[in-house]
Amino acid sequence: MRRFKLAEQVIEETAPDLQLALADAYRKRIRPLCLCKEGGLSMYIAQVGEQYIVKRMPMSGGGHDPACPSYEPPDELSGLGVLMGSAIQVDPESGMSALKVAFSLTKIGKRAAPSVGAVASDTIAGDGKKLSLRSVLHYLWHQAELTAWTSRWAGKRHWWNIRWHLIEAASQMMVKGGPLSEVLFVPEPFRTTDKTAIEQRRTAALVPALPPKGGPRKLMILVGEVKDFAPTRSGHRLIVKHMPDFPLLLDESLYSRLKGRFENELALWDADEATHLMAIATFGLTPAGLAVIDDVALMVVAENWVPYDSAYEKRLVDTLARLPDRSVKGLRYNLSPDTPTASAMLQRQSQPIALYVVPPSADNAYKEALEELISSRPEIGAWIWRTSEGEMPPLPFR
Template identity: 60%
Template sequence: MRRFEIAGRIRTEDDPAVPAAIAAAYRDRMRPLCLCREPGIPMYVAAMGEQFVVKRMPLSGGQHDPACDSYEPPVDLSGLGPLMGSAIRLDPASGMAALRLEFSLTRTGSRAAPTPGATESTSVKSEARRLSLRGLLHLLWNEAGLTKWTSAWAGKRHWWNVRYHLIEAARTMLVKGAPLSEVLLIPEPFRAANKDAIEQRRAAALSAVQPQKTGPRKLMVLVGEVKEFQPARGGHRLIVKHLPGFPFLLDDRSLVRVQARFEAELALWAANDASHLISVATFGLNAAGLAIVEEIALMVVAQNWIPYESAQELRLVEVLAKAREQSIKGLRYASPADQPIVAALLMQHRPRPLALFVVPASADDAYEAALEEMIAARPEMDSWIWHVSQGEMPALPAR
């Protein structure tokens, strides 16, 4: 049971007075303290309709106790580590994360062909000074809490709450001094009865990128679930779920490049009907008001919206989805495929937290050495390793 200090008073989550206290903290712009550790760790209050929720500050999860729901694993176990302090800088005063992006949110001159946006650093130890498009999607997914899962949540994660948590995460991030949420388009769940109101809200959001007579064209960032890529005259359409009648256009050469760069993601999506394919793309509007994709990256997620990058990781994610203890999925961010990352973590595992690793069949001696170094750097954790070349997935240790 979590404990908070709100306006100088200590309360537990089940205290009947907590909802009113949280609402007052939101109104007065006060920061509750999570008391999983002493001294308390600052939190913030987010509005979810008429409800108010206490959430952790961006990228502060490592400060919490491993048994706390706000805990996040050490950044050195995922691809997040090399980005901290360079591509991602935290402001302790405001609690915001300032992002330096590898891609542009403006375009000058004629439109260039969009390129796959998942640039990988050549070494996990090299400093990643800017955040790629795929890295941004991973960051949003992680900060939205969408890498966490327990079987108690089965059937309770839908697009509407995925969208809500992504937008809340974006509000804690700054791009050139402005909240990322101001340039982010995440389609709201479409309902035919609300079609006019939904389209009016979308038009208002897109007003910021309407083409101007002079100056560079402004771009927005789309995060949405892919429905299909459709052939069109002179190119293709990216059809996004919950955006009927609003396609995103790519030319033929761009689609060929996307299919080559994200061959694995597209194949994994095609092989599993329960999975979702998530697109993150920069786009602008042309003079006719059509959305033109400039840069795009793809990520495949399981039925419960947990990301995975191989058939073996999907197998692990499906096993963890049935477990009663909470798992945290590791993400790659800017790390290349030939560098190890933790596949998942069981931080509340006993007697010690458990780090799960999936070693691909293509792993060489350098990969194995890097994995041994990563494990040795965390002696407080136990490790479980699946060497894919050695056969089927081994059983997870009993709790």
């Protein structure tokens, strides 16, 4: 059971007066301490409607006790490790993350769009200099704690709280010298009865994407669930769920590169009706009010919104979804499939266990790198599924 220290008050997270105490601390800007370890670890309070939630500071998860819900796997077990301190720089006092990105948020004239999903850093292992567009989506998903899951949450994760957590995570990030939240657009849940008000709020939110009278055009970042890619006379349009009346246009060249670069994600989406296909795109508005995509990347997530990269990982994610234990999905960011990472972390009180899924294509270099990765964190247990050898082995018992 978690306990928090608010100034001189110590309170349990199940206390009936917790919300009153958090509301008071929020108004007074008191930073809570999680008492899972001696001395406590700094947290912050977020407001969701009339409810207050205690959240961990960015990149502090590894410092929490493994039994604490705020614990997260070490960065070096995922693609996050090579990015910290270079592409991602975190201010320990404010918790703000400054992101160095490999894509543009301005556009001059009609220059050609970059390679879909960003630059070669999407496929070059260990390139930690800048974040690709997909890596920004991975970081948002991670910081929004959407990679975490326990079976107790079944049926409780919906688009409205996905959206809130993404926007909250973005409020703790800076990109191109400004707040990410100012250029990020995440569509709100669509309701026919509120259609006019939703359209008015969307129009106001997209003002930064309007073309200026002169100079470079500013781009915004969309994060939304793909409903369809529909052909047009000269290209395709992306239809995003919750925005059925607001298509985003892609020229034929960009759409062709999209199909090639994210062939795996599109196939995984087609293979499972419960899977969601997430898109992150930079876009601007034309003088006529049409949204035009400049760059785009895709990510597949399971029914519970936890990401996966292969049919093997989907099997693992589905199995973890049925467990009461908390699990955290690892993400690759800029790393290629040839670089071993922990697919997930199973959070057990006695010892956290890293779960590794070895692809059928793994060669000796991959296997040696995996052994080195496991031996680098001896305090963390290891479970390995060598997919070329057969069915997924049972997960470790409690």
